[in-house]
Amino acid sequence: MVTEGCIYGVMEVSSHALLQHRVHDLKFDTVAFTNLTQDHLDYHGSMENYYEAKRSLFELHAKGGMIVNGDDQYGSLLAQEYAVTTVGKTESARLRIEAVELDQSGSRFRFDGTQFQTPLIGRHNVENSAMAIAIVQQAAGISLDQCVEGLVKARPVPGRLEAIEENQPFGVYVDYAHTDDALSNVLEALREITPGKLQVVFGCGGNRDAGKRGKMGRIASELADAVTVTTDNPRNEDPSIIAQQIAEGCSSVKQEGWRIELDRARAIDEVLRSAQPGDTVLVAGKGHETYQEVNESVIPFDDREQTRTILANLGFERQ
Structure with a gap:
């Protein structure tokens, strides 16, 4: 990636990867937590074990900071334990999602005081978009205006809505x-x-x-x-x-x-x-x-x- 001129890298880290120590030699500038729902219990055995696996990501050294979805119950637990930036719809969120509008053409919302629109459909994609904006701002110093320009061009991941x-x-x-x-x-x-x-x-x-x-x-x-x-x-x-x-x-x-x-x-x-x-x-x-x-x-x-x-x-x- 470096030889190809890549400046930034974004990685989705699975609970399996964390438990199997596949990323423990990496030092992340920023780590983020979106949500946790029932899955992979055939591997973890319980939601408590699943959460602990995800929480271990925050034990890795994060120079740039930590971001969590404050609307998620497990995100709230992380916020009690670590110095994080919270993203969410509630008034307690450090970076707030507001004025969400949805139709067949996509989604519109206000985040951290700035208006955004995206072709992505659904409130869950609004939440994911807000998390992505917070990550690139914190990790790469990308401005809100640049995020506005980028998000309007976003396209669905294949097989996701x-x-x-x-x-x-x-x-x-x-x-x-x-x-x-x-x-x-x-x-x-x-x-x-x-x-x-x-x-x-x-x-x-x-x-x-x-x-x-x-x-x-x-x-x-x-x-x-x-x-x-x-x-x-x-x-x-x-x-x-x-x-x-x-x-x-x-x-x-x-x-x-x-x-x-x-x-x-x-x-x-x-x-x-x-x-x-x-x-x-x-x-x-x-x-x-x-x-x-x-x-x-x-x-x-x-x-x-x-x-x-x-x-x-x-x-x-x-x-």
Whole structure:
């Protein structure tokens, strides 16, 4: 990176990397904490252990400072223990997010007294944008005006609320959301910009934290008008058992408005065929992935290409 002239480096550090000491020889100028929600409990065993793994990042020497999301309960714990800059919507935040406006074109908000806009959709992306602004200001001395110019040009990360646009009269988005919190964030974001019905197709991975399956089903049924539970990456588990565990969460909210279709391609096809003008369809769980893991096999499968193919078969195609 240095030989190529790179001046700044930004790294997302996983809890696995921290526990396995993969970054302990690095000295970060600035460290930041966005949030912590249930995931990887098959590895950590408990949320307490998961938090301790993340907290260890703040034990590394940070010359430039520490930034946390003060609206997150675990971020608040870090703020009690370390000298941090807090970012958030509450009045106690050192750098405040205010006046959030959302629509299908993106998001607008005021941060630290400056107005920003971005094509990224959703309140969670507003929070992520604010954290990014705080980081580059503190670590690199980049001005708010420069941040304004940069953020308006931002584009979604592939597979993260990625819009599939083939001139269809309804919204279609593919997102990697594979935890209950991520699914909640994405569905809430889409609900705010959907005048019609909000439909979601998703499943849960096998040989991973099974405790989140029912939670994801409950959240999907609470926030979407129609839920189709399907196969994700079942790995060595029975896809029907995974689906039933998700369905238990769905049925805890309502007995109607959800169904199971284990064939992921067929599930996406049927939901897209049922969509009406003004509706939004979310295909969640795999995002950027281009495969499915079934038993010991890796099978080509890309949600984005699948949706484009189906839309083309329905007569929709980008001009």
